[in-house]
Amino acid sequence: MNALATQTVSIDLQTRSYDIAIGSGIFDQAATYADLPNASTAVIVTNSTVAPLYAARLQQALQGKYPKIHTVVLPDGEAYKTWQTLNLIFDALLSHTCDRKTVLFALGGGVVGDMTGFAAASYMRGVPFVQVPTTLLAQVDSSVGGKTAINHPLGKNMSGAFYQPLKVVCDLDTLKTLPPRELSAGLAEVIKYGPISDLDFLSWIETHIDALTARDPAALAHAVKRSCEIKAWVVGQDEREAGLRAILNFGHTFGHAIESGLGYGEWLHGEAVGCGMVMAAHLSKQLGLVDAALVERLTTLIEKAGLPVKGPKLSDADNAGRYLELMQVDKKTEAGAIKFVVIDGPASAAIRSAPELMVRGVIDLCCA
Numbered sequence: 428m429n430a431l432a433t434q435t436v437s438i439d440l441q442t443r444s445y446d447i448a449i450g451s452g453i454f455d456q457a458a459t460y461a462d463l464p465n466a467s468t469a470v471i472v473t474n475s476t477v478a479p480l481y482a483a484r485l486q487q488a489l490q491g492k493y494p495k496i497h498t499v500v501l502p503d504g505e506a507y508k509t510w511q512t513l514n515l516i517f518d519a520l521l522s523h524t525c526d527r528k529t530v531l532f533a534l535g536g537g538v539v540g541d542m543t544g545f546a547a548a549s550y551m552r553g554v555p556f557v558q559v560p561t562t563l564l565a566q567v568d569s570s571v572g573g574k575t576a577i578n579h580p581l582g583k584n585m586s587g588a589f590y591q592p593l594k595v596v597c598d599l600d601t602l603k604t605l606p607p608r609e610l611s612a613g614l615a616e617v618i619k620y621g622p623i624s625d626l627d628f629l630s631w632i633e634t635h636i637d638a639l640t641a642r643d644p645a646a647l648a649h650a651v652k653r654s655c656e657i658k659a660w661v662v663g664q665d666e667r668e669a670g671l672r673a674i675l676n677f678g679h680t681f682g683h684a685i686e687s688g689l690g691y692g693e694w695l696h697g698e699a700v701g702c703g704m705v706m707a708a709h710l711s712k713q714l715g716l717v718d719a720a721l722v723e724r725l726t727t728l729i730e731k732a733g734l735p736v737k738g739p740k741l742s743d744a745d746n747a748g749r750y751l752e753l754m755q756v757d758k759k760t761e762a763g764a765i766k767f768v769v770i771d772g773p774a775s776a777a778i779r780s781a782p783e784l785m786v787r788g789v790i791d792l793c794c795a
């Protein structure tokens with residue numbers, strides 16, 4: 428990719444405000460980290476796939492600023508987003524006698540980012556951390572906004588904390604090494620922002636979907652920047668998801684059921700969200716909120732992004748019943764009523780429950 432001018436998106440959260448730097452060739456430059464507080468120790472948390480690609484370069488960039496730098500390499504995969512893996516981070520922090528000023532650097536995708544953030548939120552009741560996302564999904568969504576978590580076998584992201592990073596560094600060059608399937612997964616979260624808040628952006632993605640899948644640098648730069656702007660605005664209004672922020676979960680109620688139902692890692696998070704958005708669009712239509720044209724438009728785009736649009740069978744006996752059972756374990760569920768993010772107008776989303784028979788009908792229609 429050619430060098431692109433670095434752009435900054437700011438997230439306004441009073442004392443917890445920070446910048447998201449988006450550029451090319453920035454994650455391994457000392458200047459990128461010059462504004463961070465000084466400390467005796469920095470700890471890079473990464474995984475076994477990303478470490479050989481990028482950890483030494485990050486370490487070199489941090490060398491002048493932090494006298495001691497340690498690297499923790501976690502096993503790779505959604506299946507490892509667990510207490511056991513989280514404990515590996517605590518083991519390293521304690522064995523290196525890291526103090527409260529130690530700065531953690533999350534180098535990797537959303538799994539590393541969510542776990543490092545949770546470790547930072549809880550080690551000694553909170554130490555500073557920086558997100559250096561290296562997947563498209565993490566650059567457009569998970570590294571921004573301070574949600575951190577690990578999974579439980581019974582439900583996704585069920586233990587965690589709201590804890591904001593000091594800074595987010597999105598280096599578009601790192602996307603060069605991303606496998607195509609992971610790029611598509613990231614595009615699911617990019618597409619999400621269109622129907623929930625910006626129809627012009629949805630049209631732009633439709634026009635540029637081939638450029639995005641071909642990793643055109645300018646197209647990726649715009650997709651990351653606009654996604655971060657929308658997410659920063661939503662989180663700035665509702666940091667701890669009292670209401671509005673839930674719209675960022677469009678497609679996630681169905682998607683999380685797919686992820687936990689199949690076993691974490693079988694489908695990628697972005698694949699499950701892509702298919703979940705198709706299901707949520709159908710539900711929006713069944714509720715009389717949108718017409719068939721929007722369902723068709725979204726389905727076509729999600730398919731063009733290289734994502735599945737038919738849900739997997741989670742049970743031979745009662746597939747819809749199994750989805751419903753899994754969707755009960757969702758943070759939006761209230762008094763047993765499953766809540767869905769639905770599209771209720773042009774660039775507008777709302778949180779609704781729906782009659783069980785209607786949800787069953789949508790699952791039957793959308794599953795292979």
Ligand code: NAD
Nearest residue numbers: 476536537538539561562564565568569574601604605696
């Ligand atoms: P991931 O972290 O598993 O990364 C995907 C794969 O790409 C992994 O195998 C990883 O090792 C590899 N990888 C990472 N960067 C690479 C690079 N530059 N080159 C080559 N390979 C690379 O998955 P993800 O899609 O980044 O994140 C999904 C996770 O994010 C899920 O756990 C999801 O729940 C979470 N998430 C969190 C939020 C939030 O707000 N906190 C939002 C969305 C998703």
Ligand code: GLY
Nearest residue numbers: 572574672675676
């Ligand atoms: N990815 C959903 C959120 O950050 O709220």
